[in-house]
Amino acid sequence: MTIHFDRKQVHDDLHSPSAPAVLDSSMRRAVEHKHAAQALIAWDELRERAHEIKAYAIEHLDELLVRFESEFIARGGRVLWTQTADEAASRFLDICRTHGARSVVKGKSMVSEELELNARLTAAGIDPVETDLGEYIVQLAGERPTHIIAPAIHMSRQDVGSLFERKLKVDYTDDPEVLSEIARVRLRQRYLDAGVGMTGANFGIAETGTVVVVENEGNGGLSSQAPPVQIVVMGIEKVIPTLDDLIVFLQLLARSGTGQKMSTYVHHFLGPVDGRAMYCIFVDAGRTALLADPVARESLYCIRCGACLNVCPIYRRVGGGAYGWVYPGPIGSVITPSMVGVEDAGELPFASTLCGACAVECPVKIDLPHLLVHQRARAVDEGAASSPFENAAVASWTRAMSSSRGYSFAVLAARVGGAASSMLPWISPAARAWSKERSMPKVASMTFKDWWRER
Amino acid sequence: MTDDSGRASFLARVAAALGRKEGEPRPAAPIQRAVGASTFDEETTRDAAALAIRFRDELGLVSGETVFVPDVGGVDAEIERIVRSRGLGPAESDLKKADYAVLRAEALIADTGTALVIERTAERRLAPYLPRTCIVVADSDALFPTMSSASLAALHAAARRGDKGEAVLITGPARTADIEKTLVLGAHGPRHLIVIIAGIQAAEKDAPS
Amino acid sequence: MSRAGTASEAYAPGDTVALFIPCFIDVLFPSVGKAVVSIFERLGVDLAYPEDQTCCGQPAFNGGHRKEALELAARFGDVFEEYKWIVVPSGSCGAMAKRFYSTLDPGSKGATVGARVFDLATFLVDVLGTVDVGARFPHSVTMLDGCHGRRELGCTDAARRLLEAVGDIEYRELPAIEECCGFGGLFSVKFDALSTSMGSAKCANATATGAEYLVSGDSSCLMHVGGMLDHRGSNLKTVHLAEVLASR
Numbered sequence: 080m081t082i083h084f085d086r087k088q089v090h091d092d093l094h095s096p097s098a099p100a101v102l103d104s105s106m107r108r109a110v111e112h113k114h115a116a117q118a119l120i121a122w123d124e125l126r127e128r129a130h131e132i133k134a135y136a137i138e139h140l141d142e143l144l145v146r147f148e149s150e151f152i153a154r155g156g157r158v159l160w161t162q163t164a165d166e167a168a169s170r171f172l173d174i175c176r177t178h179g180a181r182s183v184v185k186g187k188s189m190v191s192e193e194l195e196l197n198a199r200l201t202a203a204g205i206d207p208v209e210t211d212l213g214e215y216i217v218q219l220a221g222e223r224p225t226h227i228i229a230p231a232i233h234m235s236r237q238d239v240g241s242l243f244e245r246k247l248k249v250d251y252t253d254d255p256e257v258l259s260e261i262a263r264v265r266l267r268q269r270y271l272d273a274g275v276g277m278t279g280a281n282f283g284i285a286e287t288g289t290v291v292v293v294e295n296e297g298n299g300g301l302s303s304q305a306p307p308v309q310i311v312v313m314g315i316e317k318v319i320p321t322l323d324d325l326i327v328f329l330q331l332l333a334r335s336g337t338g339q340k341m342s343t344y345v346h347h348f349l350g351p352v353d354g355r356a357m358y359c360i361f362v363d364a365g366r367t368a369l370l371a372d373p374v375a376r377e378s379l380y381c382i383r384c385g386a387c388l389n390v391c392p393i394y395r396r397v398g399g400g401a402y403g404w405v406y407p408g409p410i411g412s413v414i415t416p417s418m419v420g421v422e423d424a425g426e427l428p429f430a431s432t433l434c435g436a437c438a439v440e441c442p443v444k445i446d447l448p449h450l451l452v453h454q455r456a457r458a459v460d461e462g463a464a465s466s467p468f469e470n471a472a473v474a475s476w477t478r479a480m481s482s483s484r485g486y487s488f489a490v491l492a493a494r495v496g497g498a499a500s501s502m503l504p505w506i507s508p509a510a511r512a513w514s515k516e517r518s519m520p521k522v523a524s525m526t527f528k529d530w531w532r533e534r
Numbered sequence: 535m536t537d538d539s540g541r542a543s544f545l546a547r548v549a550a551a552l553g554r555k556e557g558e559p560r561p562a563a564p565i566q567r568a569v570g571a572s573t574f575d576e577e578t579t580r581d582a583a584a585l586a587i588r589f590r591d592e593l594g595l596v597s598g599e600t601v602f603v604p605d606v607g608g609v610d611a612e613i614e615r616i617v618r619s620r621g622l623g624p625a626e627s628d629l630k631k632a633d634y635a636v637l638r639a640e641a642l643i644a645d646t647g648t649a650l651v652i653e654r655t656a657e658r659r660l661a662p663y664l665p666r667t668c669i670v671v672a673d674s675d676a677l678f679p680t681m682s683s684a685s686l687a688a689l690h691a692a693a694r695r696g697d698k699g700e701a702v703l704i705t706g707p708a709r710t711a712d713i714e715k716t717l718v719l720g721a722h723g724p725r726h727l728i729v730i731i732a733g734i735q736a737a738e739k740d741a742p743s
Numbered sequence: 744m745s746r747a748g749t750a751s752e753a754y755a756p757g758d759t760v761a762l763f764i765p766c767f768i769d770v771l772f773p774s775v776g777k778a779v780v781s782i783f784e785r786l787g788v789d790l791a792y793p794e795d796q797t798c799c800g801q802p803a804f805n806g807g808h809r810k811e812a813l814e815l816a817a818r819f820g821d822v823f824e825e826y827k828w829i830v831v832p833s834g835s836c837g838a839m840a841k842r843f844y845s846t847l848d849p850g851s852k853g854a855t856v857g858a859r860v861f862d863l864a865t866f867l868v869d870v871l872g873t874v875d876v877g878a879r880f881p882h883s884v885t886m887l888d889g890c891h892g893r894r895e896l897g898c899t900d901a902a903r904r905l906l907e908a909v910g911d912i913e914y915r916e917l918p919a920i921e922e923c924c925g926f927g928g929l930f931s932v933k934f935d936a937l938s939t940s941m942g943s944a945k946c947a948n949a950t951a952t953g954a955e956y957l958v959s960g961d962s963s964c965l966m967h968v969g970g971m972l973d974h975r976g977s978n979l980k981t982v983h984l985a986e987v988l989a990s991r
Contacts, residue, residue: 084934086934086936089934089936089937101714105714105715108715109715138552140548140552141545141548141549141552141554144545144548145545153696154696154698155698159540160540160541160544160545161540161544162540162543162544162547166540210722211712212710212712212713212721213710213712213713216712216713229711229712229715230712231712231713232712232715234713235714236713236714236716239713255713255714255716255718256718258713259710259713259718259720259721260720262722263720263721263722266722271630287690287693287694288693289693289701295708295709295710295711295721296708296709296710296721296722296723297662297663297708297721297722297723297724298721298722298723300660300662300663300700300702300723301660301663301664301722301723303700304659304660304663304700305660315548322683322686322689322690322693323683326681326682326683326686329681330681337711339596339705340592340595340596340645340646340705341646341647341648341681341703341705342705343596343704343705343706343707343708343709343723344702344703344704344705344708344723345702345703346700346701346702347689347693347700347701347702348700349652349654349692349693349697349698349699349700349701350696350697350698350699351698352654352655352656352659352698352699353655353656354656355656361544363544363547367547367548367550367551368551370548370551370552371550371551392922392923392925392941393937396937396940396941397937428807429807429929429930429933429934430930430934430937431927431930432890432923432925432926432927432930432938432941433805433890433891433927433930434890434894434923434927435890435891435893435894435895436890436894436921436922436923438894439894449846452804452805452807452843452846455805455806455807456807456808456809457807458807459806459807459808459809460807460809464807465806465807465808469806470808473802473803473806473808473811474811476802476803476811477800477803477808477811477814477815479797480766480797480798480800480815480818481797481814481815481818482797483794483795483797485797486766486797486798490769490770493770512931512932512933512935513931513932513935513970515935515939516935516939516942516971516974517939517942517967517970517971517973517974518969518970518973518974519970520771520772520966520970521771522770522771523770523771523772523773523774525773526769526770526773527764527768527769527773527775527776527777528764528769528792528794530773530776530777531776531780531792531794532794
């Protein structure tokens with residue numbers, strides 16, 4: 080699996096009349112809402128606290144996981160530890176078979192995308208039903224979510240209307256209210272019929288062994304509570320020490336994700352009531368690779384609010400599809416190379432100008448541009464991103480820049496060549512790409528250095 | 535049920551990634567809150583009338599409604615009034631057919647208009663989600679200014695006691711913005727959320743907060 | 744002994760300021776360097792220009808070529824070691840020295856010396872305490888704010904104050920000033936469609952102000968946006984902040 084940042088998608092999307100405009104305006108609205116919501120509280124102090132809590136939790140991860148496990152078991156649940164996405168999906172299927180489930184209702188979960196759970200369930204003859212409206216739309220369309228918290232954000236209301244008309248045989252409407260009602264009615268009975276209900280986890284609280292799921296639609300409540308068997312699929316970085324720590328994150332998560340002061344539902348699963356069963360599947364799937372890297376480790380602090388996507392000028396233009404895997408945007412470009420392997424995704428962190436807008440928005444203060452540069456360096460060190468030609472060019476340019484004499488020769492070459500491209504390493508390999516829509520700067524007749532000497 | 539071999543190697547991998555040496559025990563100290571005192575520790579005011587108004591205003595911002603009644607004795611009549619005035623069907627024991635459900639809040643958080651509801655039985659577990667209208671009842675004693683250790687004490691206690699079921703913090707009726715970030719109320723849960731607070735005099739309800 | 748200059752440390756009259764003139768400014772935009780010299784001469788600041796300086800290494804750093812970036816960071820440390828105050832007319836190259844050298848090799852000479860670097864606007868406003876540098880520029884201007892200067896160095900406010908204090912100038916705020924212009928060094932050619940899409944938005948916002956000049960403290964961003972404006976035959980001219988401040 081080699082993941083490239085999809086340049087063709089970039090091209091297509093930039094020239095498609097509706098999609099990027101819809102995405103761009105939605106993202107702008109999301110950022111405005113966030114800014115309004117964070118204006119009235121001690122935002123920076125909260126971010127600092129959240130960062131400290133996550134730093135503590137990640138440094139004590141093994142301890143917290145064990146504590147969570149024992150508390151979860153005491154609540155009447157069962158815990159499974161899975162190393163790979165494949166293993167996690169297999170164990171999920173095992174549970175479904177044990178309980179004879181023929182369909183699974185799913186709350187919104189990004190980990191589920193890592194597991195490719197829908198495909199695995201379908202292949203096993205079990206019907207996966209996405210219940211979050213965005214996920215439901217994306218599943219109907221046979222696509223993948225393109226945003227961490229707004230899966231169908233790349234589609235216009237007209238797109239959704241046509242999709243419902245085609246797939247659900249209903250009259251065309253592009254009224255979001257009516258479309259939402261259609262989905263509600265369709266899914267009602269599915270909750271009640273499902274053998275298994277699945278959710279992800281926003282937080283796992285070690286002290287109490289309770290899983291916390293944050294959502295707005297009520298589908299998380301229905302998916303987790305209606306079926307007789309509940310399965311939580313949880314990335315191991317979700318565990319935090321105490322219920323009090325949760326309070327800090329609840330202030331940040333809704334404001335950052337949707338601009339709400341508080342999400343409509345914050346579920347705490349206390350334990351299975353009579354006749355029901357509750358499972359938690361711990362998923363590693365590359366997270367320990369991030370953990371083992373002292374720099375990239377910080378990316379495990381992420382609470383998946385989507386704020387870094389909303390503000391990213393690249394994401395706004397291309398949407399999540401271009402990033403090629405589960406997690407798009409700045410955070411995706413940081414974690415994907417470690418989770419799937421730098422040799423397969425080393426190009427992703429280069430698709431950024433390092434403008435840093437994401438770091439300003441991040442509610443847990445992840446230094447995303449720094450981590451992007453770190454992943455670039457790993458990709459270069461492992462030969463996964465730069466061509467031998469680029470490596471040689473950078474090496475020889477560095478030699479030139481390492482002495483006054485070398486520098487003077489480079490300047491001379493630029494002047495003789497009459498082109499800035501021989502001076503500027505980022506232009507030389509692709510002067511044509513530069514010149515397509517930009518004039519090439521001219522080499523001055525006298526450098527500053529010469530002028531200084533002669534003044 | 536745990537898979538011991540998978541679990542052991544899993545934990546060994548985590549420990550190695552954290553740079554712990556082999557055989558080095560995990561820190562076994564009791565779980566500490568990660569950082570110091572919360573910014574959102576309880577404010578001092580417990581003036582119920584002021585909190586009730588703040589609660590009502592905040593819940594109103596997210597399309598929820600709040601009604602005050604002077605004492606607990608008036609709650610049933612208020613529910614009756616709501617049901618009649620909105621043309622809701624009779625209360626059904628089968629939640630799938632019910633127009634509304636009545637929930638009891640163990641805490642109300644004024645700062646966000648949030649109700650803490652804990653459902654501990656199989657029969658009641660879908661009550662917050664299935665009907666179109668959700669009526670939440672609470673005593674004014676349950677009002678707290680902010681989300682804090684104090685306002686979540688009932689949740690803490692339920693977890694500590696090993697209560698089963700689900701605790702849920704509810705802030706307004708269900709909603710979605712998954713299509714072009716356009717807000718739609720209702721989604722998969724209730725379209726209407728009404729909180730009845732008992733113990734607030736009607737005369738007080740419009741006093742300045 | 745640390746000699747790291749910080750904004751809180753006082754600049755003593757007579758202290759020498761070392762000019763850090765980025766390589767591409769040296770070769771492509773020498774007038775920016777000359778303008779910096781003229782501003783400091785007007786303010787009576789003693790200047791030095793270490794002639795052995797070359798490139799700060801940012802292209803290698805951003806490209807993930809850590810080894811090469813480290814070499815040039817070390818070289819920067821050697822070349823500028825003797826100076827307490829180092830001023831650069833570029834937020835981007837300034838961020839490389841001041842912020843990124845320490846992520847490459849904390850505590851190294853390059854990081855220690857790099858910490859003494861100031862971008863021109865911050866040095867003038869926060870260190871010298873000068874907002875009015877005695878310039879006159881009878882034109883309408885708007886500002887292209889480089890992302891590194893804005894977010895890594897926090898120099899936006901200083902630049903704006905300097906511009907507003909220029910005689911006869913008309914400053915117009917650029918809509919969406921915080922949005923990246925799409926340059927990004929190597930990004931501009933590796934992802935050229937995206938880069939020029941972002942540049943187009945910047946051109947459109949700048950043009951919409953109706954200003955005569957687009958001013959920036961970063962020649963690299965100006966090279967990209969100015970290159971696009973020129974390619975499209977726009978009347979909007981680009982000029983470096985230093986050149987505006989040097990005008991009389």
